[in-house]
Amino acid sequence: MKVIGLLVNHTKPMAKDVARRLIGIIEKNGAIARVDETTAAVIGRIDLLLPQADFADQVDLLFVLGGDGTILGFARKFAKTGLPLLGINIGHLGFLSEAEPQDLEESVKRVLEGNYCLENRLMLEAQVERDGQVIYEDLIALNEIGISKDRFGTMVTCRLFVDDMYVDQYTGDGLLISTPTGSTAYSLSCGGPIVSPHIDVMLITPICPHTLHSRPLVIAADQEVRVEVSGTHEEMVLLVDGQDFRTLENHDIIRVRQAPYKTKLIKWRDREFFDVLRRKLHCAP
Structure with a gap:
C-alpha cells in the first residue's frame, strides 16, 4: 500500500482546503496519507501525523502543495532521501508543478497506477x-x-x-x-x-x-x-x-x-517540457 507524504505551504490561501480534499482522494483510492505536525493541526487529522524527519523512512513519495518556491525549498530538504516529488500548484506560475487543484483525482490515480515518469534534475x-x-x-x-x-x-x-x-x-x-x-x-x-x-x-x-x-x-x-x-x-x-x-x-x-544527488520530479508522460514552456511563459499561443 502506497504511503504519500504531504508537504504543504500554509501561507497559500487554498492550502487547507486543497490538503483536505487531497487526503480524502488518497484514502478513497486505498493509499495512506501522512502529514507533519503543522498540517495535522490545521486540518484536524492528528491520526495522520508523521514528523518530516521520519518521511524518508516511512513514505514512498511526496506531494508538495505550493508554488515553485515551495518545491525549491522542499527539494533542497529531501533530495538526499531520493523521494520523488509531485508538485501541486496552489501558487502563481507553477512552472515546476505537474498538477493543479482541479486535477487532484486524476493525479492521485496516475501516481497510484504508476502512470508517470521520473525526471532527475541536476542540483x-x-x-x-x-x-x-x-x-x-x-x-x-x-x-x-x-x-x-x-x-x-x-x-x-x-x-x-x-x-x-x-x-x-x-x-x-x-x-x-x-x-x-x-x-x-x-x-x-x-x-x-x-x-x-x-x-x-x-x-x-x-x-x-x-x-x-x-x-x-x-x-x-x-x-x-x-x-x-x-x-x-x-x-x-x-x-x-x-x-x-x-x-x-x-x-x-x-x-x-x-551536487552528489538529484531532485526526482514526478512528471506525466503526455506533458512535454516545451509545451509547458509555451503555456507558462506565454511564448506562443
Whole structure:
C-alpha cells in the first residue's frame, strides 16, 4: 500500500482546503496519507501525523502543495532521501508543478497506477572560502547559486574560473550559476538561454553586466566553477535559489559544482517540457 507524504505551504490561501480534499482522494483510492505536525493541526487529522524527519523512512513519495518556491525549498530538504516529488500548484506560475487543484483525482490515480515518469534534475553544491577557511558549505540549490550586490547603485566584480582556468571578469549586479531547471528562472530574466532539463550542464549568466561583450556561458556539469568577488562598498550576498542568503566580503571565493544527488520530479508522460514552456511563459499561443 502506497504511503504519500504531504508537504504543504500554509501561507497559500487554498492550502487547507486543497490538503483536505487531497487526503480524502488518497484514502478513497486505498493509499495512506501522512502529514507533519503543522498540517495535522490545521486540518484536524492528528491520526495522520508523521514528523518530516521520519518521511524518508516511512513514505514512498511526496506531494508538495505550493508554488515553485515551495518545491525549491522542499527539494533542497529531501533530495538526499531520493523521494520523488509531485508538485501541486496552489501558487502563481507553477512552472515546476505537474498538477493543479482541479486535477487532484486524476493525479492521485496516475501516481497510484504508476502512470508517470521520473525526471532527475541536476542540483548544485556551493561553498564559500574566506582567508583560506571554509565559512559556508553544503549550500544546495535546484535553480541557481547567485552572487549579487546588496545595495542599489553599487556594483560587484566577479572573477570567473572554470576548472582553475581563468575565463573573464564581470562587473555589474552579479553572476548566476544555474542548472537547466533554473534556466527558466532568474537566469532567463538576465538573458540566459533556456536549457532542456534532460541534459546535465551548468549555465553562467552575468546579471546586468557593465560591458558590451559579456555573454552567458554553458559548461559541462562535471566542471567546477570558482568565483572571486570584490566590491567597493563590500555589500555583497550569496543567494541559494533566491531563498537562502549569506553575506559575502571582499575577496571571498565561491566554489560551485554539481551536487552528489538529484531532485526526482514526478512528471506525466503526455506533458512535454516545451509545451509547458509555451503555456507558462506565454511564448506562443
